[in-house]
Amino acid sequence: MTTPGIEEHGLRLIPFHGLRFVPERVGSLAAVTSPPYDVVVRPDGLNHLESADPHNIVRLILPQADTPDERNEQAARTLRDWLAEGVLRTDPEPALYVYEQRKGELLQRGIIGALALSAADAGIVLPHEDVMPQVVADRAGLMRATAANLEPLLLTYRGEDAGLPDSSAAEIVEATADRPPLLATTTEDGFRHRLWAITDPAEVAAVTRDLGHRQALIADGHHRWATYLRLQAEHHAPGAWDFGLVLLVDTARYPLQVRAIHRMLHRLPASEALAALEPHFRVRTVDGPLPAAMAALGEAAATGNAFLLTGDGRFHLVTDPDPELLDRTVRQDRPEAWRRLDATVLHATLLDALWHVPDTPEHIGYIHDTEATVEMAERLGGTAVLLHPVREDVVRDLARQGVTMPRKSTSFGPKPATGLVLRSLNA
Incomplete structure (x- = not known):
């Protein structure tokens, strides 16, 4: 440009x-x-x-x-x-x-x-x-x-x-x-x-x-x-x-x-992660295998915040966050496009407010490969949080405004x- x-x-x-x-x-x-x-x-x-x-x-x-x-x-x-x-x-x-x-x-x-x-x-x-x-x-x-x-x-x-x-x-x-x-x-x-x-x-x-x-x-x-x-x-x-x-x-x-970078939560079992979401998000189990579950994530992400959680052998689609919860947990001094990012909601609302997971290497792994993230979560008894990629035009628009996204939000x-x-x- x-x-x-x-x-x-x-x-x-x-x-x-x-x-x-x-x-x-x-x-x-x-x-x-x-x-x-x-x-x-x-x-x-x-x-x-x-x-x-x-x-x-x-x-x-x-x-x-x-x-x-x-x-x-x-x-x-x-x-x-x-x-x-x-x-x-x-x-x-x-x-x-x-x-x-x-x-x-x-x-x-x-x-x-x-x-x-x-x-x-x-x-x-x-x-x-x-x-x-x-x-x-x-x-x-x-x-x-x-x-x-x-x-x-x-x-x-x-x-x-x-x-x-x-x-x-x-x-x-x-x-x-x-x-x-x-x-x-x-x-x-x-x-x-x-x-x-x-x-x-x-x-x-x-x-x-x-x-x-x-x-x-x-x-x-x-x-x-x-x-x-x-x-x-x-x-x-x-x-x-x-x-x-x-x-x-x-x-x-x-x-x-543009692909997403997924999160591997080493010390949070999937059962505990899901229990903490129940009052604030819609959580439903979706059919596998992994490509089918990722397709369901893509469909849900087209209309709002969506995450796919696994680690217990099943796939859980997390959608429809409580708007009042988002208002309390996501900072207000950023553009609306930034506030709506899945990565923003993940870090501010899920990791910080609901799960209380510190953003340190011993607690969170950032993994590009979807299958590797799922395999690691199941092997270690943690939680894989799978994301849908952000569109490139959104990334460029925010960068031009001088606004940085949460770390490891995208993989080009x-x-x-x-x-x-x-x-x-x-x-």
Whole structure:
């Protein structure tokens, strides 16, 4: 999207020396990739990735040790070893990278580069979710130790609307995708990934000039964005810490999918959760299996707040909140669209007022995968709270108003695979 008056203060994306795995030194490029750190379902997913290849990127983004300091030092040591052994190598020329993901009829392309963090001050990069301080602190410790951006944020912008001429950036992305790629691999989720480098000065200048007129929405990576800003503030001299690794996708050309992020309540059994809702919500059991229950949730969410609870082997549809209860529990100083969000009602009314569940990792897990959330709730005797996704236009409208949604309200995708290109802050 273009914002009037930001032509000289819009997105500033610059080339960088990409740090990439050397194909000959690993089992396969697919085997060393990972989903973003917050999508990996631990411990099963973590163990699976670690066993896929001794050089899987998960050993950097989710190192395993007893304390945070030990984890961070382990990641830093692993990165140094891989560089010394030639497992990772720095590209000789600074580049912007065109990145493509394809699965069936789904195609997404975008540009990976180092984005100037000054865009945060000017309101050019729009967050739409709150963040958890402990997660930012965790990511900051890892980034300090490794002096690297290990995985890109996913940002979206609106290029030219359908029927209008393409922008320079879009034209260059499409032309680049017709060339032989630097790498191509297919991950086990069925996505085919390809990466190209843009090194021609004229093409780089055209892309950066076009993006200099744009405003972007953080689709995925709010905690990493907050981490970038924290670490920039710690480094007073201008330099590499003034930039952060991002993937920019033009959603006028490549619309993203929006999914919900579910809650796993570790210490609240489903029976207790349901009992606390009885006087205030309509609760009814719906038929499974899971896809049928999620379809019922989708139908209910079209007309009002709706949640699907499980953990006891059955699916419970929760709808029709008491309006007086919402008035008492949901803050009044926000737009009505924010007050009606399922995530808002979930956190303010259910978690805080009725269930008294603290928003801490030992009490609440945030899980992207629906089946994994249900399985974990049944295995641990907790409660899975399944949500329906928020529409993208609602997210953008609230972000433009400067209103952040409750943390982990949305999951935009497809998300970039971690491990295809990294950015060293020492290069």
